[in-house]
Amino acid sequence: MNARKTSGIAALAALGLLSLGAAPRKDEAPKHQVPRSKDGDVVIALCDGETTLEVDGVKDPSKIDRKKAQEISNHLMSEWRKKNPNAHWDDPAPVLLANAQPPTPPQATKAPVANQGQSASSNADAVQKKQDANVQAGHTYGAFSARDEALWKASAEQIVQEGHKVFHDAKELGSTVAVSCDMCHPDASNTHPETYPKYQVQLGRVALLRDMINWCIENPVRGKPLAEDDPRMKAMEAYIYAQRKGVKLEYGKH
């Protein structure tokens, strides 16, 4: 069954690829039918089920390096743009890695080094005033300090950075054709995390962002899907969401 491009389909262009000789999958998900090359070259197809590209003279997908993969991606994507001039398409805007504001760490201690005698740091309030450290005022839970909040922020930032790494690293994604996410989605553009859950034609069902990430990993990236709780999956979701900070949530939008 072919996924036909209709005006309702999200303008989410990704590469599809036929796994030659792969056993048919048990589930009902639509499969791409990619024309075979007469010379046994690698054929790469877009997720619209129509656009394909024969990579001349390349018989073995593992011979494709990052540069070549980027060229293939660019070619297919521009073909798709020609066919779909009216698609909802994000103009590539310079998206900064992690739009979230990096945390401003609190001053560990605002007091200058004391120059006279004992300080009254055993007075809980004074300690707090002096260093923004958590001083427990008679209860443990919810007694959070600026220090705690700075650490939470930095922790979230760290997983976004980790996601950035995975998103840009074909090897990390287990790609056999040197394709990484950023090749079709520079700076995570056109990933539209804010529109999930939504019906995805490629999957033939309502999908969450992580399902779509896995679809991309299986098809254009040509790797093995990640477990839902794989740290790489969590990191990628974090990165993709971070790039859309402030965008209105609209589940189901196409």
Added chain:
Amino acid sequence: MKALTCMAVLAWGGTALAGEASPPKFPIGVSAALYDISVPPDRRPTPERVALGEKLFNDKRLSADDSVSCATCHDPKRAFTDGKATSVGIKNQVGQRNSPTVLNALFAATQFWDGRAGTLEEQAMLPILNPIEMGMPSPEAVVAKVKGIPEYRTEFQKVFGREPNYDDLASAIAAFERMQFSGNARFDRFLAGDAKALNASEKRGWALFNGKARCNTCHAGNAVSPLFSDQKFHNIGIAAHKQDFPKLAAEALKIVRTGDEKQIDELALETKFSELGRFLVTKNENDIGGFKTPTLRNVGVTGPYMHDGSLTTLWDVVDHYNKGGIANPFLDGGMQRLGLTEPEIDDLVAFMFALTADDFSQLEKQELARQRARKNIRPERDTAAALGKKGNLGDLAPNPNLDIKNPAELGLYGPVRSPEK
């Protein structure tokens, strides 16, 4: 991944501003973000201060009878601890508190088991003056003694451009301590993507740590905050059996002068009031018997455990938590019976040992052997209580659910990146 050595010669950058050094280079497992939060730019150590601080740290002449230095209780060879239950000062006087490690103390929100000092500088001043630790009568006496040593006169002149004084002495020691960060553990390599850095038992331990064993309630850790401590104060029931807390607290209220650091220091080390913990600092009823969550970095080599060193091995520690601590009116609400089985306890201990820096691998072997040898001497073990078959904790915790799956078996807590092939 090649391990860096923690004590590698550090490259200091040029000074950005007068008196401000750049942050040092960190080994894996030490968080630059946490350093920025913990060390204000004007307190970044300079090589000169660190060298002077190290000398002072190891100098027994800072004590009344030239017999005790900082390093006596914080021995660098023993991961900056002394291995004793509670520390021993001049004239063999025994204190009430266990000597915590200096490693990573620079990241702590407060210093001492009860957080009575806010900074490393203030912390360094107190043991020198405590009658049973280093026993110097007053700051003036310390300064006079240091001034009497010609080499220090020159050093202080060189580093601070003035005669020795007590504040400068403390800030030199603090500068040395701020270089004692420690990462470089097997766990760090695991977190950075080396799946083989931990064995199966240690991985199960990490999952239990974040799951069934509930350690991360207070000891949560990640790459940004790798201390494994919330830096808060909790009553977990240690020593509750030998105290009548309410009576003790009422007595203490009559005596404790809030804000008198030196008095609290002496009460904490020399009197029965030591067990009141954080209460001495805040005079807050809820803080009775509360002690700071210590870092778990290098925990395998920094025993014995708890504020009074009353638990000998990590097995004892897990036994203590497994039965929900020791009931007392001020027990922390987060304490529950855990229902950990014996193999699970072994996994947890294995994980904790994986937080030891490579520098101490020799010490780690020794300590692990020593603790293993005691595996069947388990004073804190109460399996029936731990499994919820005995006793009633009232509203403290439901009986443990023994059907909780170990998240490790569900593929959680894997490495962030797959290992290099």
